[in-house]
Amino acid sequence: MATAATSPDEGLPASPEAIVVRFAGDSGDGMQLTGGQFTLSTALAGNDLATFPDFPAEIRAPQGTLFGVSAFQINFGSRSINTAGDAPDVLVAMNPAALKVNLAALKPGGLIIADTGAFTKRNLDKAHYEANPLEDGSLAKFDVLAFDISEKTIEAVKPFGLGNKDALRSKNMWTLGLALWMFDRPREPIHDWLKAKFKSKPDIADANIAALDAGHAYGETAELAGPMKQVSMPPVPSEPGLYRTITGAEAVSLGLVAGAQLAELPMFFGGYPITPASAILHHLARLKEFGVTTFQAEDEIAAICAAIGASYAGQLGVTSSSGPGIALKTEAMGLAIITELPLVIVNSQRGGPSTGLPTKTEQSDLYQAVYGRNGDAPMPVIAARSPSDAFEVAIEACRIATQYMTPVMLLTDGYIANAAEPWKVPDPASYEPFPATFLTEPNDGENFLPYKRDEKGARPWVKPGTPGLMHRIGGIEKHELTGNIDYSPDNHQRMTDARKGKVLGIAVPDQEVALGETSGKLAVVGWGSTHGPIHQAVRRAREKGCSVSHIHVRHIWPLPKNLGELLKSFDHILVPEMNTGQFKTVLRDQFLVDAQPLTKTSGQPFQIAELEAEIAKFFDDIPGNEGGQVKVNDQQLPSPEAENDQ
Amino acid sequence: MNAPAKIETTLKDWETDQEVRWCPGCGDYAILKAVQRTLPQLGCDPAKTVFISGIGCSSRFPYYMETYGFHTIHGRAPAFATGAKLANPDLDIWLVTGDGDGLSIGGNHLMHVLRRNVNMQIMLFNNEIYGLTKGQASPTSREGTKSPSTPIGSYDHPARPAAFALGAGARFIGRGFDVSKNLPAVLKAAHAHKGAAFIEIFQNCIVYNKDVFDDFAAPKGAEDRQLWLEDGKPMLFAKDTKGIALNREKLCLEVVDVTDGDWESAGVIVHDVSNRSVAHMLIEMPFGPFPMALGVLYDDPRPTFEDAVIAEREKSSAGKEANLAKLLGKGQTWTVSGTAQDPI
Numbered sequence: 001m002a003t004a005a006t007s008p009d010e011g012l013p014a015s016p017e018a019i020v021v022r023f024a025g026d027s028g029d030g031m032q033l034t035g036g037q038f039t040l041s042t043a044l045a046g047n048d049l050a051t052f053p054d055f056p057a058e059i060r061a062p063q064g065t066l067f068g069v070s071a072f073q074i075n076f077g078s079r080s081i082n083t084a085g086d087a088p089d090v091l092v093a094m095n096p097a098a099l100k101v102n103l104a105a106l107k108p109g110g111l112i113i114a115d116t117g118a119f120t121k122r123n124l125d126k127a128h129y130e131a132n133p134l135e136d137g138s139l140a141k142f143d144v145l146a147f148d149i150s151e152k153t154i155e156a157v158k159p160f161g162l163g164n165k166d167a168l169r170s171k172n173m174w175t176l177g178l179a180l181w182m183f184d185r186p187r188e189p190i191h192d193w194l195k196a197k198f199k200s201k202p203d204i205a206d207a208n209i210a211a212l213d214a215g216h217a218y219g220e221t222a223e224l225a226g227p228m229k230q231v232s233m234p235p236v237p238s239e240p241g242l243y244r245t246i247t248g249a250e251a252v253s254l255g256l257v258a259g260a261q262l263a264e265l266p267m268f269f270g271g272y273p274i275t276p277a278s279a280i281l282h283h284l285a286r287l288k289e290f291g292v293t294t295f296q297a298e299d300e301i302a303a304i305c306a307a308i309g310a311s312y313a314g315q316l317g318v319t320s321s322s323g324p325g326i327a328l329k330t331e332a333m334g335l336a337i338i339t340e341l342p343l344v345i346v347n348s349q350r351g352g353p354s355t356g357l358p359t360k361t362e363q364s365d366l367y368q369a370v371y372g373r374n375g376d377a378p379m380p381v382i383a384a385r386s387p388s389d390a391f392e393v394a395i396e397a398c399r400i401a402t403q404y405m406t407p408v409m410l411l412t413d414g415y416i417a418n419a420a421e422p423w424k425v426p427d428p429a430s431y432e433p434f435p436a437t438f439l440t441e442p443n444d445g446e447n448f449l450p451y452k453r454d455e456k457g458a459r460p461w462v463k464p465g466t467p468g469l470m471h472r473i474g475g476i477e478k479h480e481l482t483g484n485i486d487y488s489p490d491n492h493q494r495m496t497d498a499r500k501g502k503v504l505g506i507a508v509p510d511q512e513v514a515l516g517e518t519s520g521k522l523a524v525v526g527w528g529s530t531h532g533p534i535h536q537a538v539r540r541a542r543e544k545g546c547s548v549s550h551i552h553v554r555h556i557w558p559l560p561k562n563l564g565e566l567l568k569s570f571d572h573i574l575v576p577e578m579n580t581g582q583f584k585t586v587l588r589d590q591f592l593v594d595a596q597p598l599t600k601t602s603g604q605p606f607q608i609a610e611l612e613a614e615i616a617k618f619f620d621d622i623p624g625n626e627g628g629q630v631k632v633n634d635q636q637l638p639s640p641e642a643e644n645d646q
Numbered sequence: 647m648n649a650p651a652k653i654e655t656t657l658k659d660w661e662t663d664q665e666v667r668w669c670p671g672c673g674d675y676a677i678l679k680a681v682q683r684t685l686p687q688l689g690c691d692p693a694k695t696v697f698i699s700g701i702g703c704s705s706r707f708p709y710y711m712e713t714y715g716f717h718t719i720h721g722r723a724p725a726f727a728t729g730a731k732l733a734n735p736d737l738d739i740w741l742v743t744g745d746g747d748g749l750s751i752g753g754n755h756l757m758h759v760l761r762r763n764v765n766m767q768i769m770l771f772n773n774e775i776y777g778l779t780k781g782q783a784s785p786t787s788r789e790g791t792k793s794p795s796t797p798i799g800s801y802d803h804p805a806r807p808a809a810f811a812l813g814a815g816a817r818f819i820g821r822g823f824d825v826s827k828n829l830p831a832v833l834k835a836a837h838a839h840k841g842a843a844f845i846e847i848f849q850n851c852i853v854y855n856k857d858v859f860d861d862f863a864a865p866k867g868a869e870d871r872q873l874w875l876e877d878g879k880p881m882l883f884a885k886d887t888k889g890i891a892l893n894r895e896k897l898c899l900e901v902v903d904v905t906d907g908d909w910e911s912a913g914v915i916v917h918d919v920s921n922r923s924v925a926h927m928l929i930e931m932p933f934g935p936f937p938m939a940l941g942v943l944y945d946d947p948r949p950t951f952e953d954a955v956i957a958e959r960e961k962s963s964a965g966k967e968a969n970l971a972k973l974l975g976k977g978q979t980w981t982v983s984g985t986a987q988d989p990i
Contacts, residue, residue, distance in 0.1 A: 044980050189978055235982075244979040254974060261970055268733055287973070289963035293732055293955060298758040302725035305718065305755075309698075309729025312716055313737065317729065335719050425979065428970040464714035464730070464737055467693040472662070472709050474717025475701075484664060485709065 018077030020085030025094030027070040030172035035072025041185040046235025049076035052084030064126035069101040082532035086607035096127035117150025156214035160207040170211035177215025246423040248387040248416035249279035255394025264435040266291035268310030270303035276417040277348040300325040304332040311341040314463035320346035336407040343407035348417045360603030361414035364579035378503035381557040383411040385531035388423040405458040450483040457502030511560035516549030519569035537611035546619040564591035652689025673824030673849035684830040700747040704771035707742040721752025724759035739766035745786040761815035762951040773851035781854035808929040811844040818843035819944040862938040875941040877919040889914030920946040
């Protein structure tokens with residue numbers, strides 16, 4: 001039975017507005033699966049949510065070790081949720097290593113649920129614990145619920161005749177069952193999912209269902225005093241419609257499919273396995289009926305080159321990778337730029353340099369995206385702010401690529417790629433189509449000029465196979481109209497100017513303010529996945545009376561035309577980024593503004609409190625901000641959309 | 647290639663208005679003419695023909711062909727060609743590469759385009775030197791080649807293009823040289839082969855590696871040093887006075903004398919283009935004791951990559967509807983109705 005090591009404090013509030021739960025265990029314990037299913041049931045219960053999967057680069061790191069800990073955090077609430085939450089309220093620790101690695105993040109007074117069955121001498125040693133933390137009083141400032149989940153799981157699945165080792169695999173389902181009970185979530189969707197997953201092994205499905213139900217029943221019947229009580233979380237009032245959960249990788253894939261349809265083009269996707277970008281290849285490989293060809297190339301270079309070859313032949317070429325792979329593709333991007341062929345390059349950024357942090361998030365490829373090519377090689381860059389936003393941004397990338405005959409880089413990151421959030425399923429018919437056009441006849445009297453530009457500065461797209469329009473293109477500088485080799489000085493000057501002018505002339509919506517006024521003391525300027533935490537931090541600072549606005553930039557290159565003026569209407573500009581200050585440099589360069597960096601490169605997303613503390617430094621006169629000290633508070637405030645409709 | 651409707655053209659129709667920029671006397675001129683002469687004979691359609699190249703002297707080839715052309719980046723032409731072919735399998739693709747482009751920087755892509763068997767003709771101009779960068783030793787340079795980067799002679803062991811191609815899984819290996827009158831026949835056979843057809847063309851770089859192939863390509867005494875292979879014909883050379891036989895004890899080829907045309911009793915073997923083992927031995931025959939094997943060394947088609955991709959796409963799409971609205975709303979979803987979700 002329970003061996004709660006500490007006296008229960010107040011425990012969790014019976015009806016909080018938001019709660020953060022972190023499931024942590026060995027990388028073989030199935031924590032990502034547990035988290036994913038808990039997310040699904042939470043979404044089905046109508047709560048808003050954001051998740052943060054945090055797992056090691058090793059597939060199966062040695063069992064029980066600190067570096068093998070895999071965690072999945074979910075923040076869910078009856079209010080709009082923008083981040084995965086700063087500090088967990090509940091930590092589920094499946095072994096000593098999981099406890100050790102994640103304890104520091106837990107809120108004081110938070111609840112620990114631990115499997116005593118895994119707190120063996122051997123596992124304690126592996127986690128470098130000298131004494132059992134469940135017993136030595138070191139967890140006094142937390143609520144602890146410790147009981148033998150392993151044993152209870154084995155009991156629950158006994159009727160199915162599984163050996164202990166196999167039985168223990170259902171431990172995560174037992175734990176999930178308990179979590180479902182704690183937060184009053186339905187079990188049926190998980191039952192259905194297990195039946196589908198183990199369709200060919202009904203025994204395994206039944207065993208897992210039994211474990212899930214046993215965990216749930218444990219909560220129900222053993223309803224303990226103290227922390228073990230049910231928390232009710234009413235659904236978020238949201239816009240009517242059909243909803244689902246979506247990860248960034250799914251959203252990018254669906255957005256690309258939608259973008260290709262809006263461009264009325266078949267899509268060719270060239271990819272090469274790399275974390276965290278591979279998921280896009282996996283999704284698209286199953287969508288062949290949408291005119292998608294996926295090609296797993298021999299390397300990153302071949303992946304982009306094949307995509308360019310497909311664009312040359314008249315399809316929408318797409319390639320995707322992460323930092324090191326993007327570096328390999330760089331030369332080919334230059335070819336797409338000079339031959340002016342459409343191409344979408346998705347970069348799911350991760351920590352760098354080199355192999356860096358394959359499974360952790362960072363925004364440190366911005367220089368690479370904007371500046372990182374030989375020669376003057378301008379290329380549009382846009383960034384997604386969240387998993388669901390990645391759908392919109394992918395469509396926008398397809399639009400720019402095909403309308404302007406240019407490669408486009410779409411930046412997401414490891415956090416966006418893996419994180420899930422509820423998504424109101426959009427109606428494809430609500431998007432304005434942007435059909436691609438192919439030239440089939442001479443465009444200059446009786447002559448054909450492959451580089452004669454339209455009013456947007458784009459050259460015509462001609463499919464090989466078109467009679468009478470045979471022509472040659474390539475990476476050598478070419479004549480401004482005929483496309484024939486031309487190294488002459490004036491021509492190169494004009495072609496460089498034309499390529500630059502075309503990209504700078506791309507129609508980008510005016511920059512709006514995400515939250516707050518269009519002028520004031522401080523603008524917090526972000527891009528990409530920092531949107532959620534910045535947004536919440538600005539929101540809180542505003543509630544305290546700070547004159548601070550949140551500006552979120554989607555179009556990194558070219559920047560919105562009014563951005564400079566907008567920034568100049570603030571006394572201070574703070575640019576939080578998960579890098580050493582790359583966007584800050586771009587803003588300073590483009591607008592000569594005193595953009596101040598706030599940087600983080602720990603592989604973890606920003607916490608709201610970190611940003612709030614930094615904002616507070618600009619408002620020493622406001623009570624509660626002295627010296628940038630702010631209280632950690634994870635309660636998420638209502639969505640800003642209520643204030644700034646954008 | 648597939649056999650689409652034949653188009654009437656002349657050599658002139660395949661020439662561009664661009665001034666050819668190779669060095670005077672370069673072997674590339676002869677190859678260009680051989681190709682421009684061959685394509686009308688094949689009835690090819692310039693609008694459906696695409697020349698794709700990498701970087702190097704040979705890779706300027708597309709600029710001189712009145713077809714579609716894509717001069718890409720160093721070593722990567724096979725990848726561009728693969729993408730183009732998958733996007734439009736009706737295109738007749740010719741890939742032009744060199745020993746540096748195809749075997750050094752682009753060795754990985756050449757290997758994969760061959761093993762995947764993407765239907766195209768791959769012409770590798772082998773001049774055993776880097777020409778466009780002014781004469782450095784290349785991966786096919788013979789040991790001892792003196793060059794700016796190997797002033798006292800190169801010391802790395804050369805790659806053998808045809809052996810590389812066969813090892814990578816190529817199903818067609820042809821060999822010729824720039825000024826050979828037989829080159830068009832090899833090009834035609836390559837074009838007729840459905841799949842990746844690899845043609846090694848020995849090409850004389852008159853500036854940096856002049857006459858390096860003269861030992862077998864020079865007109866004088868050529869019949870003694872060239873073995874032109876023909877499917878179903880005995881492997882004879884030196885005006886039919888010599889032949890290639892199989893030494894059955896050592897399992898290797900040997901040169902035998904043929905008297906009065908009686909090649910059968912001399913044990914000369916008949917060329918079977920589909921015999922991969924013999925193709926391997928022909929490719930590896932050391933020049934000197936043996937003649938240089940030329941012509942179609944190997945030709946044994948298997949299903950192409952693009953056909954497999956199309957088949958997989960059809961299989962994967964079978965019975966599925968391309969309905970985007972349905973796709974977006976797939977999976978476990980929930981509906982928020984207008985009234986039930988009152989704000990708390």
